[in-house]
Amino acid sequence: MTVLDVSNLTKIYGEGCPDCLDLTGPEMGRNQCPECGSVVACADVDFEVFQGEVLGIVGESGSGKSSVAEMLSLDLEATGGSVDYHAIDGDLLETDYQQRRELQDFHVGMVHQHVRDGLNLDFSGGGNVAEKLLSAGWRDYGDIRDRVRELFEDTEVPTDRMDDATDTYSGGMQRRVQIAKAIANDPSLVVLDEPTTGLDVSVQARVLDMFREIQREQGLATIVVSHDLGVIRLLADRTLVMRQGRIVERGLTDRVMEDPHHEYTQTLINSVI
Numbered sequence: 001m002t003v004l005d006v007s008n009l010t011k012i013y014g015e016g017c018p019d020c021l022d023l024t025g026p027e028m029g030r031n032q033c034p035e036c037g038s039v040v041a042c043a044d045v046d047f048e049v050f051q052g053e054v055l056g057i058v059g060e061s062g063s064g065k066s067s068v069a070e071m072l073s074l075d076l077e078a079t080g081g082s083v084d085y086h087a088i089d090g091d092l093l094e095t096d097y098q099q100r101r102e103l104q105d106f107h108v109g110m111v112h113q114h115v116r117d118g119l120n121l122d123f124s125g126g127g128n129v130a131e132k133l134l135s136a137g138w139r140d141y142g143d144i145r146d147r148v149r150e151l152f153e154d155t156e157v158p159t160d161r162m163d164d165a166t167d168t169y170s171g172g173m174q175r176r177v178q179i180a181k182a183i184a185n186d187p188s189l190v191v192l193d194e195p196t197t198g199l200d201v202s203v204q205a206r207v208l209d210m211f212r213e214i215q216r217e218q219g220l221a222t223i224v225v226s227h228d229l230g231v232i233r234l235l236a237d238r239t240l241v242m243r244q245g246r247i248v249e250r251g252l253t254d255r256v257m258e259d260p261h262h263e264y265t266q267t268l269i270n271s272v273i
């Protein structure tokens with residue numbers, strides 16, 4: 001089942017002009033329009049995401065990955081395009097404020113690149129997850145505690161730390177709490193933006209393994225955005241490669257990694273071998 005169908009997704013920072021799209025992109029070697037100075041973060045981005053699959057988006061810093069992720073998690077307004085989303089049977093980009101809140105509360109879980117964008121570090125870890133349950137209508141204190149405990153167990157956060165302030169948690173624990181919060185209301189889509197930023201290598205592997213297990217068990221449609229090919233290789237079934245705001249290559253992750261067709265993908269892969 002198709003969860004998300006993205007067509008011509010475009011984000012331009014700035015006023016934009018009729019030449020922006022023609023004068024930017026990988027062939028032009030830039031993402032800033034020389035005519036008007038606007039930055040074309042991404043343009044003409046097309047893809048589908050199916051239930052139970054992980055789609056990876058990889059590219060170097062500035063290629064437009066986060067802009068795509070934030071538009072799909074409804075944290076950033078798109079300049080153009082359409083996103084058919086099965087949960088609302090319509091265009092995600094045409095939703096009003098109320099619908100967006102509802103989608104973020106129930107249907108789309110986001111794990112932000114920067115912990116501070118996803119968690120209130122002054123709240124307890126449990127409080128951060130409880131906040132997400134409260135916004136979805138949970139009211140009974142005991143039920144909320146039980147659900148938070150269950151989510152902490154699933155994401156391997158020590159339950160005896162539930163009531164401690166989140167800023168006393170390790171980086172890996174904070175990332176796990178973000179994942180617990182993202183999946184709290186059984187969303188149909190989870191977006192992970194650079195899920196291992198700031199974690200050391202052994203912690204990265206444990207967080208990714210834990211997420212992969214939950215993702216498989218729950219059949220979550222997931223988009224994972226990373227500059228790190230190791231993260232993409234470990235999580236993604238299919239991969240899109242972005243450069244200067246455009247998709248330059250797409251395919252099954254194994255194929256993209258082992259037999260990259262585009263010169264840029266070959267350079268990316270060679271740079272980590």
Ligand SMILES: Nc1ncnc2c1ncn2[C@@H]1O[C@H](COP(=O)(O)OP(=O)(O)OP(=O)(O)O)[C@@H](O)[C@H]1O
Binds near residue numbers: 062063068227
């Ligand atoms: N608020 C903004 N105003 C102007 N330009 C922006 C803004 N946010 C992002 N950009 C520009 O848009 C382009 C794409 O940025 P984006 O963050 O989507 O890329 P990215 O691939 O996720 O990079 P990173 O991994 O470094 O976050 C970059 O050139 C960036 O400088």
